[in-house]
Amino acid sequence: MVVTSAVDEAAGSAPAPTSRVVSPWNPANAVTASRFLTLPLLFWAVDHGYRQWATLFIIICGLLDKLDGLVARIFNCRSAFGELFDALTDAACYGFGLIVCAAYGWAPVVPVVLVIALGVANVLMRAVYTRRVGRAVNYKSYAMERIVAYTGYLIGFATGNMEVDFFYWCFVPLLTVILIHDAKRMLIDPVPRAA
Amino acid sequence: MNILSDHAFHWFLMIVTGGFAGAWFVYDLWSLWRSRNADRSDPIVRDRQFGYVVGMTIGVLGVIGVLKFHGVL
Numbered sequence: 001m002v003v004t005s006a007v008d009e010a011a012g013s014a015p016a017p018t019s020r021v022v023s024p025w026n027p028a029n030a031v032t033a034s035r036f037l038t039l040p041l042l043f044w045a046v047d048h049g050y051r052q053w054a055t056l057f058i059i060i061c062g063l064l065d066k067l068d069g070l071v072a073r074i075f076n077c078r079s080a081f082g083e084l085f086d087a088l089t090d091a092a093c094y095g096f097g098l099i100v101c102a103a104y105g106w107a108p109v110v111p112v113v114l115v116i117a118l119g120v121a122n123v124l125m126r127a128v129y130t131r132r133v134g135r136a137v138n139y140k141s142y143a144m145e146r147i148v149a150y151t152g153y154l155i156g157f158a159t160g161n162m163e164v165d166f167f168y169w170c171f172v173p174l175l176t177v178i179l180i181h182d183a184k185r186m187l188i189d190p191v192p193r194a195a
Numbered sequence: 196m197n198i199l200s201d202h203a204f205h206w207f208l209m210i211v212t213g214g215f216a217g218a219w220f221v222y223d224l225w226s227l228w229r230s231r232n233a234d235r236s237d238p239i240v241r242d243r244q245f246g247y248v249v250g251m252t253i254g255v256l257g258v259i260g261v262l263k264f265h266g267v268l
Contacts, residue, residue, distance in 0.1 A: 048196075050196050050197075051204075052197050052198045052199060052204055053196065053198065055204075055208075056198065141242060141246070142242055142243050142245065142246020142247070142249075143242070143245050143246040143248075143249040143250075145246065146219075146223075146246055146249050146250045146253055147249065147253070149253075150253050153212065153257075156208075156211075156212075157212075157260075160204070160208045162208050162212070162260070162264050163260045163263050163264045166259075166260055166263060167256070167260050170256050174249065174252065174253070174256075178249060181245060185238065185242065189238065
């Protein structure tokens with residue numbers, strides 16, 4: 001069970017008008033979890049060389065990512081845990097997609113390794129931030145939200161064989177700049193306090 | 196085993212990528228413009244504006260990639 005609070009709002013995540021209990025077993029988290037169902041299908045399509053099907057499955061995964069936020073608003077079940085779960089699911093799904101594409105030669109290996117390494121660094125920094133706050137809370141970064149969407153597209157570019165080198169090599173410096181920017185806020189700047 | 200013809204798939208990728216990237220650029224440009232008078236001493240405001248700039252950059256990259264894919268660049 002997760003209690004949303006003013007800490008989350010001050011941290012820029014899971015705004016809640018009042019403190020109330022939100023079960024982690026809610027429709028929004030179910031939609032988020034359903035994204036994992038697209039991963040075996042993506043692997044199957046890549047393994048068989050079905051580029052269009054692989055593109056379709058990663059699009060479905062991306063659309064479900066957008067849908068869970070909508071479901072959370074409709075059912076009024078936003079929570080700090082939900083946002084954290086969403087971020088971790090992003091990392092798992094897109095990390096898996098990138099690795100599969102690189103393993104099958106659909107994506108260049110070097111930028112994929114760099115992206116994975118930067119992604120792991122981001123997860124570690126978020127863990128440090130969570131420890132600093134003292135409870136499960138997702139660090140919200142507007143720039144990171146945008147680059148995560150770009151990550152979903154990266155897999156689509158690989159499955160669709162669309163200017164793969166261009167998009168992958170442009171992604172790495174952009175992600176690096178964002179991580180440096182976010183590192184200061186997560187590791188150095190004071191964390192917001194509860195009201 | 197295809198869903199679309201290669202030609203249709205090519206155009207599908209271009210429309211989805213180009214349309215989304217172009218709209219994204221315009222949306223974040225507009226958002227950045229609207230926030231021009233916001234209090235930049237607030238770290239949330241600074242983070243938001245940085246996000247808009249990143250979004251615009253991604254939008255430009257998307258449009259350039261589509262043009263390259265179509266052989267224009």
